[in-house]
Amino acid sequence: MSGHVSQDLSYCSPEQGTGETSPLPLVEELVPCPDLEQLLQTFAGEEGLLVLDSARHAESLGRYSYLMFNPLKRFQIQQAQFGTDPFEAIRQLHQRLQRPSLPELPPFQGGFAGLLSYELGRSWEEFPRAPHDEFGLPDLAVGFYDWVITWDHQQHRAWLIVHGFDSSLESQSTDLAAQRLCAIKQRIESGVPQQRSSVVLQSPLEKQLDLSALSASHAVEGLPGILSNFSKDQFLRQIERIIEYIYAGDIFQANFSQRLLSPVTMSPAELYLNLRSRNPAPFAGYFAWDDWAVLSASPERFLNVSGSEVETRPIKGTRRRKTVPEADLLTRDELRESKKDQAENVMIVDLLRNDLSRVCEPGSIRVPHLCEVETYETVQHLVSEVRGNLRPEHTVWDLLSSSFPGGSITGAPKVRAMEIIAELEPTVRGPYCGSLFYAGLNGEFDSNILIRTFTVRKGWIQFPVGGGIVAQSQPRLEYEETLHKAAGMIAALET
Template identity: 40%
Template structure:
């Protein structure tokens, strides 16, 4: 199987994405610096960064196929026709990948993670295509439940090797097409800035402290009644905006570097464009040569500039029996989920309660691995685990029913997943937390946390604000800019 590899000048994926923004459905998966240190903090080792995926940036544009799933139907858009199917959305993707499967060894030998395949997002509410759920929360941001492109080429930036290249298996396009694209990338200047991004109002919360406390009390009632062990309860922050969302992403990525960042500039098939800005610290599912990995996060403390205070806070998190128990619940849930499609006896917990430092918070991260059983595809794994248990609660289905009853608005992309599934069967996806959606001049951002029997309401509410702190900072940055321009 011939793999085309054409050298490009080494630059961040954001540089190449900026060149492609005039194209259809440009998308960037970006590996930011993990554990960006505050004053006097020691960065994570290279091995730790590699293990968290902070090595490659992936840039794509102009998919040969667009798959848009909404209201139980998938619209399939090719260069020649548009069709609508009621086929399972995961199967609809697989139908475009399976005829073009390539051996894992092709990409391994090239030292790259992806050379074409499916890339996009799977919204939290795609779970409605898997499970029967009530419809209670308001749907003010009606983006599709799934939006995935089939891409025939990608720009891969390797930050460890400090190289960039255009890669393709030329499954749909010709070799000549790929070489022509390479020349265009070398010749094309970065487009001039578009309309200045602006925040045009004040930040609104869909749950006041009192409203959150009321929902929190109901979660405690459900736990006491035996309905559930843990519920991830979230609030939504929103603000009116205008202008070029890419400018917001460029500022956001400086405030909040993370290992599973993403920028998606897309449309919903109804002439309505929107953007997704993700600074996720959490891997959902990875498949690499048949090995499955998930890295659930549960347990959070805010960072401190003072190194002594920061270390004390980290130590308290690492020693917290409550946070460890919360993490363990989700580890058990994910062991069960990935066990549906993994070889019997292969699922192992390789690390429990590992302390990780991110830009604005400390987290406890665990690592669960297994081996995909014969006859199963990465998409079977994704479907079987979707949405991720770390952002629902346990047991998962009952937790999702309770979330629908207590949260005022549908989560849409939040707590879904962003990532890729390659022609070689590899996959890497994040949990779409720390993620903003800009739709119809409204920017929304959700932040939540797991509530268990001994949770404290005030602390849990503050945790949502800690997780949203970099988004709040982003909003304040542009509010200040607007004020300065007006003065």
């Protein structure tokens, strides 16, 4: 854990700010409203750059976006250990630094944000870790962000919010806040990228992990240049084994994935902008930390907390979009009426109701929406919504501890499904099926499920794809579904 104050944000004098009489945090509307894509390119070299991106603005779920970098304090756990609280230090700071919400601004106004990898779930459940971890990303990488640029896409407005904490997080200063606000505004207005030596931005081909170091590297038929950690026959056999576990009574459902790999041919920022344009999604994100980056076009919310109300929106059931409108409508109707997909979805809804009931008020759990079709650029999804009210004695960290990783990407029963996943998937999932999140000083919380996600490190882009396996699953169709899900992502790899 270390504090870090960027020297890049300290070249404005206090006189250029607002003076000691201004209340904290400082808030300034950015006029004209800056373009998020342009700012991502401007700040692409900055440490800890995090963009929580509602790239699908027209949707009710896609109202707000956020950009921040250079966290004042970093928290990192390389490998989670069962029986430990990975949030202990964050939890204590979060409680001490609580601030009231600023009215009429987007809900995240500064605080904690970052990555929770899938294997962080081993903190609470004793399941094995997959044997291979060639890329070695941490299970937790979280920053305390003193400032944030926030967008309200419905109003077409943006604000810069700066709290002015010192590096120890013990005190706030109006002068410090004013210096940071001035410096960030100058960078926005100049549009000049900061030249940094971040490994993320160096040519990844210079440091590419050798093929011999990978757990497995099988060519994927019909996808030149793409490698998988399974051959097709191996993948089909593992699905058959899951179905055997289902008939043996171990589980009802398990989410199973294959990891696809491609050599890096562009910077993470360029790749994210490609992904964003081809697969706009309400819970997208970009996170660059040390020498790796996570880029996501996720359509799925994991957990949201506003006041005491908790919401989760599991996705189970997917169909590929059709180019002919009539055929696309028929596909939507077929997905809506599919008994198999409905059964998968309802199983996960029941699992999430159970997870939420651990920390929510008795009788408050409800399902306002069940098995509704949502349409995206390349696929259609079957989505449900579960809500509850957090008990006063519990925090968002308790909610995460009771629910992570999300039920939609594990299976049911959850712990046994995770044991089977670790047995049958040869490599750790890492960020895939984990979460990008924020936890504001005002108590607001939101997070995604990291599907449709690239991870960039050691010269490779990895992007696992998977789906839910139930008793009625047909292995070949499940294999084809993973490739359908990958299609939009593979298109983003094209230079």
